[in-house]
Amino acid sequence: MQRNVRTIIWLMLLLGSISMIYFLSLIAHLPVAVTVLLIIIYGLVSYKWLRKNMPVSEEVLTHKGDSIRDYALFFIGLLFIVVRSYFIEEQYGNWDAWWLWDYHAKYLQDPAYWRELFKLNDAYHPDYPLFVSSLIAFFWRCIGNYTMLVPYTFSIIVTLAVPAVIYLSLYNKNRFVAAVAYLMLAMNPTYLLFGLSQYADQPLGLMFLCALITMEQARLHEELVIVVAALLGCCIWMKNEGLWLSLVFVMFNARLLFANWKRFAAGIAFPVVVFGFLKLNAPANDLVKEQGADTFAQLFDVTRYKLVGNYFYTRFTDHTLVITACTIMYVIYCYLTRRSPGRNIWMLFTCTVGFGFVYILTPHDLSWHLATSFDRVLFQLVPAFVYVLARNFCELRLFVSREGFQ
Amino acid sequence: MRNWIVNIVLLIAVLASVLLYSYKFSIPDWKADMIVSLGDVHTFFKPDESIQLKNCVPIPESYAPKNSMFPEFVHYALAPVRVDSIDAGKVMLLFPLGVADSIVAREVDRKEVIWETSDDAYRYILVQKM
Known part of the structure; x- marks a missing residue:
C-alpha cells in the first residue's frame, strides 16, 4: 500500500471518529474542550498504530524511480477538479445538503437543544445516520458560527480523495490502467456534481472504497481487520445504505473476518454503539415503517421491475457508460476464459441488486423515489466499481506492459 | 511517488478549492x-x-x-x-x-x-x- 493511501484512510477514520466522539460527547454532556482532547488522542494513537501495522507494500518499496509523468498526471487530474468545481459548485450544496445534513448539524451544534432533532417530523428524516451532520456540527461549534466552508471543505476533500486513492493504489501495478481510471473519474461531470453536492453519498463511496483496499491488505496482515471493521462502521454511521453495503461486504469476506472476529468486533463496536444509540432515540425509517400489506404484492409487480430496470439502463448509459462498458467487457472476458469475475465484482453486483430491491419495495411513489435518489445511490458504488475493474484490468495485462506508457 | 510531494499537492488542491469557493461566494448572495x-x-x-x-x-x-x-x-x-x-x-x-x-x-x-x-x-x- 502507498503511504499516501494509508494517510487518506487514516484521515477518513479520523473524520469518522470526530463525528462519533462528538455525538457521544453530546450525550455525556462533555465540554467541547474535552471532546477536542479525546479526538487529538485518537488521531495520534490511530496514526501511530497504522504506521506500525499497515506496512508499505513490497511493490512500492522495490519500485524504481517515478517518472515526471506520474506527478504531472496526478497534478492535472486534481487541477481539473479544482477548476471545474469553481464553475459548478453551489454555495449551500444541493437540496439534501442544506435541507437535511446541514439542518441536522444546526441542532447537533447546540449542546442544550440537540435532542430536538429527533422530534422533527418524518419529512426531515430524523432517523438518518449522523456522520456528516455531527462532523459539521463539531466544527461549527468550535468556530462559533454556521460557516458553509465546513461542509464545502469536507465535500472537496472527498471529491479529490476518491480518484487520488484509486490512482495511488494502482499506478505501481499498471500505470496506463491507473491513469485511465483516475482521469475517467476526475473528468466525469456527474461524479463532480455529486461530489460537490455536499451529500453523504460520495463520502460513503470513499469509505467503502477504503474498506475494499484495506481488505486486500488484511489478507496479508490480519491485524488490519480492525481497520476494515472501523471503516465499515463508518459506512453504517454515514447513511442507512451503508448498513446494506457493510452487510454484503461482511458476507463476501466472512471467512477472514470471522476468523479474526475479536479484531472485527473491536473495530466495529464503537460505530455500532453510536449507531444503536441513534436508532433507539430516532423514529423508525420511513421506508420500513410504511411497509404494509402491499409490500408482498409489489414484489410480484412486473411493471415495477420494468421501471427500475429502465432506470438502471438509462442511468448506467448516461452517467457511467465507460464503466458499464468496461464491466461488460470484463464479464465477457471472464466467461470466454472460464474464470470467475472475482469476489469483489460479485459483491458490488449484489450491492447494486439490493439497491434495486429497495426501490421495488418502496412504499413511496416509485417514479418519484427513483427520480430523487437513484443517481446518487448509484454513485455510492462507482468509486468501488472503478477501482475493482481497474485492479482486475491491471492483472489481465491485455493491452499494455506493466511499465505502461513510461 | 514521493509521499510528501503527493501530500503537499493534495493539500494545495484542497486549499485552492476553499479559496476559490470563498472568493466566488464573497459576492453578496443575491447576486449569485x-x-x-x-x-x-x-x-x-x-x-x-x-x-x-x-x-x-x-x-x-x-x-x-x-x-x-x-x-x-x-x-x-x-x-x-x-x-x-x-x-x-x-x-x-x-x-x-x-x-x-x-x-x-x-x-x-x-x-x-x-x-x-x-x-x-x-x-x-x-x-x-x-
Whole structure:
C-alpha cells in the first residue's frame, strides 16, 4: 500500500471518529474542550498504530524511480477538479445538503437543544445516520458560527480523495490502467456534481472504497481487520445504505473476518454503539415503517421491475457508460476464459441488486423515489466499481506492459 | 511517488478549492444563485405585508410543485434556514409550527422582534440583527 493511501484512510477514520466522539460527547454532556482532547488522542494513537501495522507494500518499496509523468498526471487530474468545481459548485450544496445534513448539524451544534432533532417530523428524516451532520456540527461549534466552508471543505476533500486513492493504489501495478481510471473519474461531470453536492453519498463511496483496499491488505496482515471493521462502521454511521453495503461486504469476506472476529468486533463496536444509540432515540425509517400489506404484492409487480430496470439502463448509459462498458467487457472476458469475475465484482453486483430491491419495495411513489435518489445511490458504488475493474484490468495485462506508457 | 510531494499537492488542491469557493461566494448572495425561488417565498407572505426579500435559500423549482407526495415540500425547505437581508440589519426567521418553542426562543434570543405572524404551517419572525 502507498503511504499516501494509508494517510487518506487514516484521515477518513479520523473524520469518522470526530463525528462519533462528538455525538457521544453530546450525550455525556462533555465540554467541547474535552471532546477536542479525546479526538487529538485518537488521531495520534490511530496514526501511530497504522504506521506500525499497515506496512508499505513490497511493490512500492522495490519500485524504481517515478517518472515526471506520474506527478504531472496526478497534478492535472486534481487541477481539473479544482477548476471545474469553481464553475459548478453551489454555495449551500444541493437540496439534501442544506435541507437535511446541514439542518441536522444546526441542532447537533447546540449542546442544550440537540435532542430536538429527533422530534422533527418524518419529512426531515430524523432517523438518518449522523456522520456528516455531527462532523459539521463539531466544527461549527468550535468556530462559533454556521460557516458553509465546513461542509464545502469536507465535500472537496472527498471529491479529490476518491480518484487520488484509486490512482495511488494502482499506478505501481499498471500505470496506463491507473491513469485511465483516475482521469475517467476526475473528468466525469456527474461524479463532480455529486461530489460537490455536499451529500453523504460520495463520502460513503470513499469509505467503502477504503474498506475494499484495506481488505486486500488484511489478507496479508490480519491485524488490519480492525481497520476494515472501523471503516465499515463508518459506512453504517454515514447513511442507512451503508448498513446494506457493510452487510454484503461482511458476507463476501466472512471467512477472514470471522476468523479474526475479536479484531472485527473491536473495530466495529464503537460505530455500532453510536449507531444503536441513534436508532433507539430516532423514529423508525420511513421506508420500513410504511411497509404494509402491499409490500408482498409489489414484489410480484412486473411493471415495477420494468421501471427500475429502465432506470438502471438509462442511468448506467448516461452517467457511467465507460464503466458499464468496461464491466461488460470484463464479464465477457471472464466467461470466454472460464474464470470467475472475482469476489469483489460479485459483491458490488449484489450491492447494486439490493439497491434495486429497495426501490421495488418502496412504499413511496416509485417514479418519484427513483427520480430523487437513484443517481446518487448509484454513485455510492462507482468509486468501488472503478477501482475493482481497474485492479482486475491491471492483472489481465491485455493491452499494455506493466511499465505502461513510461 | 514521493509521499510528501503527493501530500503537499493534495493539500494545495484542497486549499485552492476553499479559496476559490470563498472568493466566488464573497459576492453578496443575491447576486449569485440565491434567488431561485423568490416568487415562492413571496407567496408565503401576504401581499399586503410588502416585505422585500432580497435573499433566500435556494429551492429547486423542480422539487416543489411536481412532488405530489409532499405538496408542501417547498415550505419545509425554508425552515429554519435563515432568510436574511430584508433590509439593512433585519433577518427573517421561518420555523415550521412543529419546531419546539425552546428552539424558536433560542434563535430569537437577544434579537429585537419587529414583526411576527404565522399561517397553517409556519411561524414567521422578522428580527433586527444584533
